[in-house]
Amino acid sequence: MPEYYIGLISGTSIDAIDTVLIGMKGDGKPEIISSLASPIEESIRVPLHALIKQGADATLGQLSKLDVMLGRLFAGAVQQLLKQAGLTGPQIKAIGSHGQTVFHQPEGGTPTSIQIGDPNLIAEITGITTVADFRRRDMAAGGQGAPMVPAFHQAVFHSDSEDRVVVNIGGIANITVLPKGGNQPVTGFDTGPGNTLMDLWTLKFLNQTMDRDGQFAEKGVVNNELLEQLLADNYFSRPAPKSTGREYFNLSWLLKNFGPTKTRPEDTQATLCELTAVSVMQAIKKSAPDTQRILVCGGGSHNPLLMSRMHKLGGDIIFDNTSMAGIDPDWVEAAAFAWLACKTLEGNSGNLPSVTGARSECVLGGIYQAGL
Numbered sequence: 094m095p096e097y098y099i100g101l102i103s104g105t106s107i108d109a110i111d112t113v114l115i116g117m118k119g120d121g122k123p124e125i126i127s128s129l130a131s132p133i134e135e136s137i138r139v140p141l142h143a144l145i146k147q148g149a150d151a152t153l154g155q156l157s158k159l160d161v162m163l164g165r166l167f168a169g170a171v172q173q174l175l176k177q178a179g180l181t182g183p184q185i186k187a188i189g190s191h192g193q194t195v196f197h198q199p200e201g202g203t204p205t206s207i208q209i210g211d212p213n214l215i216a217e218i219t220g221i222t223t224v225a226d227f228r229r230r231d232m233a234a235g236g237q238g239a240p241m242v243p244a245f246h247q248a249v250f251h252s253d254s255e256d257r258v259v260v261n262i263g264g265i266a267n268i269t270v271l272p273k274g275g276n277q278p279v280t281g282f283d284t285g286p287g288n289t290l291m292d293l294w295t296l297k298f299l300n301q302t303m304d305r306d307g308q309f310a311e312k313g314v315v316n317n318e319l320l321e322q323l324l325a326d327n328y329f330s331r332p333a334p335k336s337t338g339r340e341y342f343n344l345s346w347l348l349k350n351f352g353p354t355k356t357r358p359e360d361t362q363a364t365l366c367e368l369t370a371v372s373v374m375q376a377i378k379k380s381a382p383d384t385q386r387i388l389v390c391g392g393g394s395h396n397p398l399l400m401s402r403m404h405k406l407g408g409d410i411i412f413d414n415t416s417m418a419g420i421d422p423d424w425v426e427a428a429a430f431a432w433l434a435c436k437t438l439e440g441n442s443g444n445l446p447s448v449t450g451a452r453s454e455c456v457l458g459g460i461y462q463a464g465l
């Protein structure tokens with residue numbers, strides 16, 4: 094019998110709560126048994142966007158209210174998943190809840206990262222032990238607190254015979270470099286924007302939450318002058334470890350970079366799609382020049398224009414998604430947090446210092462025990 098864990102995440106895109114049930118087999122490999130994407134209704138999405146936009150100026154009232162609302166919503170998503178899978182709370186070893194990032198500031202004198210969705214509520218409502226707050230222990234050890242998924246990528250996507258890179262395209266894009274064999278360290282970092290700028294631009298001009306299938310971008314042409322201007326941001330050339338978020342890559346960042354450039358909205362959209370493709374592929378070429386295969390996951394893997402541009406820019410690199418290694422690209426991140434909860438309960442570390450820059454490996458997160 095596998096041991097069951099549940100992973101919960103609401104990413105930077107705020108498109109949905111992703112909930113997955115994994116079974117951990119004896120070999121330490123996870124298998125996805127059931128999954129669920131619960132849309133985040135407008136009554137939470139709108140104040141959440143407002144909170145994130147305000148960043149350091151948000152009020153404690155806004156923050157604590159959304160912490161409770163999201164905690165309840167996460168617990169409800171778990172209950173729905175259990176029903177779908179025909180399991181009950183006591184059959185689940187633990188939930189790994191990433192939460193919703195509302196503030197991520199890894200640099201400077203007071204580095205911090207805040208994820209909300211109160212784990213006390215999740216544990217109390219579901220009756221399942223909940224592990225949460227995964228990032229801050231790594232930060233306490235001097236790390237970026239991100240990306241946190243590379244240890245999981247290593248466990249499931251590593252190959253003995255080929256050099257691989259996993260590319261996760263959520264709101265922000267991150268890469269995990271997996272050299273073949275087991276001798277070289279795994280590296281990885283946030284490369285910059287994934288879908289977030291494309292989403293924001295589509296919302297502004299079409300009032301839609303995403304550029305479905307890249308249709309808006311397809312109508313435009315890339316403005317090379319604007320692209321160069323955007324790529325000149327020093328985040329892209331900065332060495333790792335590095336991580337970023339919507340606090341940095343947002344509409345203000347984009348508008349600030351326009352300068353005198355005039356473009357049609359669809360040309361800007363095409364340029365933003367190209368920005369994601371070029372910044373990810375440049376990061377791979379620079380930090381992992383021997384890459385033989387790319388495995389893509391995250392919502393951006395559904396954008397055919399983005400995928401075809403990355404594929405083209407990759408030249409001879411074999412281009413795949415994570416399904417080829419057994420995990421559906423939509424569920425990789427949530428599965429990673431279920432897996433990390435397992436690591437924490439076992440007393441094993443979940444961060445990779447070679448990725449985050451932490452001084453040491455750490456057992457991540459706080460444990461909120463199931464009721465008595």
Ligand SMILES: Nc1ncnc2c1ncn2[C@@H]1O[C@H](COP(=O)(O)OP(=O)(O)O)[C@@H](O)[C@H]1O
Pocket residue numbers: 103104105106107108109262263264265288289291292302303304305306307390391392393395396397426
């Ligand atoms: N069919 C599609 N066409 C274009 N973009 C898509 C499509 N499906 C998903 N996406 C993009 O993926 C995003 C969600 O990706 P996800 O991996 O869930 O990100 P996050 O981890 O930030 O929540 C959406 O906001 C959207 O930009």
Ligand SMILES: [Mg+2]
Pocket residue numbers: 103104105106107108109111392
């Ligand atoms: Mg999402």
